[in-house]
Amino acid sequence: MTRVLLCASVLALAAVQAAExxxxxxxxxxxxxxxxxxIYGDLNAGFAEAARTGKPLAVFLRCxx
Amino acid sequence: MARQExxxxxxxxxxxxxxxxVHGWGLDLSLFQFDTDMTLAVFFMNADRTIYGRxxxxxxxxxxxxGLLYTAGAALEVHKGFPQNKPQVAAKTGPAPRWKTPEIMPxxxxxxxxxxxxxxxxxxxxxxxxxELTSRWLSGESIPDRLxxxxxxxxxxxxxxxxxxxxxxxxxxxxxxxxxxxIKPGDRVLNVAGQQILSVADVSWAxxxxxxxxMLELEIERGAARERVTLALKNGWRRRxxxxxxxxxxxxxxxxxxxFCNVLSSGDKQKLGLPETALGLRVTYLPxxxxxxxxxxxxxxxxxxxxxxxxxxxxxxAMNADDWLxxxxxxxxxxxxxxxxILRAGAEQKLNxxxxx
Numbered sequence: 350m351t352r353v354l355l356c357a358s359v360l361a362l363a364a365v366q367a368a369e370x371x372x373x374x375x376x377x378x379x380x381x382x383x384x385x386x387x388i389y390g391d392l393n394a395g396f397a398e399a400a401r402t403g404k405p406l407a408v409f410l411r412c413x414x
Numbered sequence: 415m416a417r418q419e420x421x422x423x424x425x426x427x428x429x430x431x432x433x434x435x436v437h438g439w440g441l442d443l444s445l446f447q448f449d450t451d452m453t454l455a456v457f458f459m460n461a462d463r464t465i466y467g468r469x470x471x472x473x474x475x476x477x478x479x480x481g482l483l484y485t486a487g488a489a490l491e492v493h494k495g496f497p498q499n500k501p502q503v504a505a506k507t508g509p510a511p512r513w514k515t516p517e518i519m520p521x522x523x524x525x526x527x528x529x530x531x532x533x534x535x536x537x538x539x540x541x542x543x544x545x546e547l548t549s550r551w552l553s554g555e556s557i558p559d560r561l562x563x564x565x566x567x568x569x570x571x572x573x574x575x576x577x578x579x580x581x582x583x584x585x586x587x588x589x590x591x592x593x594x595x596x597i598k599p600g601d602r603v604l605n606v607a608g609q610q611i612l613s614v615a616d617v618s619w620a621x622x623x624x625x626x627x628x629m630l631e632l633e634i635e636r637g638a639a640r641e642r643v644t645l646a647l648k649n650g651w652r653r654r655x656x657x658x659x660x661x662x663x664x665x666x667x668x669x670x671x672x673x674f675c676n677v678l679s680s681g682d683k684q685k686l687g688l689p690e691t692a693l694g695l696r697v698t699y700l701p702x703x704x705x706x707x708x709x710x711x712x713x714x715x716x717x718x719x720x721x722x723x724x725x726x727x728x729x730x731x732a733m734n735a736d737d738w739l740x741x742x743x744x745x746x747x748x749x750x751x752x753x754x755x756i757l758r759a760g761a762e763q764k765l766n767x768x769x770x771x
Contacts, residue, residue, distance in 0.1 A: 386427065386428070386432050387432050387433070387434050388431070388432065388433045388434070389433075389434050389436055390434065390435060390436040390437055391433070392433055392435065392442070394433075395431050395432075395433035396461050396463070398431045399431040399459075399460070399461035400461040402431065404429060404430055404431050404493075405429075405430055405431070405458060405459060405460055405461075405466065405489060405490065405493040406430060406431045406432075406433060406457075406458070406459040406460070406461065407427060407430040407431070407432050407433070407456060407457075407458055407459075407486065407489075408433045408434075408435060408446075408456065408457040408458075408459060409432070409433070409434050409435070409454070409455075409456050410434075410435045410441075410446065410448070410454075410455045410456070410457075410539065411453065411454045411455070
């Protein structure tokens with residue numbers, strides 16, 4: 350079923366204190382098996398990386414149910 | 415539970431720099447303007463902050479892995495053509511917001527300074543819109559329809575679009591603006607108001623920016639031909655779909671009036687001997703003292719859960735939930751009084767509730 354929970358996989362955007370370190374955050378969100386591609390909560394770092402690589406950005410926001 | 419990434423999605427996302435925004439405080443509202451009652455919002459962007467497209471609406475029916483993959487692929491195509499195609503996506507960035515971040519909104523500022531959080535260390539997305547509307551209302555600003563019936567979905571103008579691409583017309587509503595414009599099932603919506611469409615969310619964004627009373631131009635593909643059609647949007651068009659059950663709007667009701675209420679059903683009116691055209695609002699919730707709710711005015715005025723409101727400011731005409739919300743936000747001003755007649759234990763009594771200021 351392609352309806353996405355979403356995608357299940359990826360997007361449990363919950364919320365955490367911004368200053369939390371990425372590993373701790375990934376663990377809290379249950380994202381421990383995801384690849385290391387995600388930049389958590391640091392939009393400026395995302396823009397800088399996009400400028401450096403020439404890639405576009407995909408910014409995910411998801412409200413906590 | 416650990417989360418597994420869908421392989422097909424993972425392959426597409428490898429082509430992006432992926433960011434997850436995990437905190438509502440500090441959210442840049444000059445960039446991230448979206449329906450905050452959504453379950454998921456995705457922005458595809460350039461490093462120069464140009465928005466290529468949006469994905470996700472408040473309805474799960476518009477969200478699918480297939481749809482997300484389609485929109486991501488379309489965003490990659492936009493990226494390939496950038497910046498030559500910049501004019502086609504320029505309008506996807508909204509006007510300057512009233513407040514650039516949530517925490518400087520007057521009604522959220524105190525909460526932020528107090529370290530208040532709604533859940534998991536974060537404010538909910540819908541709280542952002544609630545904060546904007548209450549801040550505007552408390553400052554005496556008028557609240558236009560576009561801020562209440564926000565981010566209209568395409569079916570509001572009669573367009574039933576395929577969730578998988580956000581473009582293909584599946585159905586056309588009877589007596590709708592889309593039908594009047596001659597749009598037919600099978601047509602593909604390429605542009606709305608000059609903006610390239612990558613998803614249902616993109617159409618919703620274009621509709622959000624559309625006039626309250628005016629024309630909206632679409633470019634459609636029918637077979638091999640491209641045509642321009644115009645939707646005639648008449649005053650009140652946004653109100654075709656109720657927003658009363660959204661998180662934001664239900665909270666707003668309480669923020670302004672000091673209580674929650676439900677609209678009496680036709681059946682309940684019959685049981686009570688009330689005509690269908692009569693006003694009937696049943697009080698369902700009042701904040702408890704321990705909640706330290708900033709608006710205890712209704713409680714202090716003596717209203718109680720299960721009271722039936724049968725008259726508001728001298729009017730006994732039926733209101734649905736949207737009417738009630740619009741009445742509070744558009745007709746009442748801070749510091750005014752809500753003059754109610756309630757039915758309690760078979761007897762009517764008057765109650766005056768001062769509104770916050």
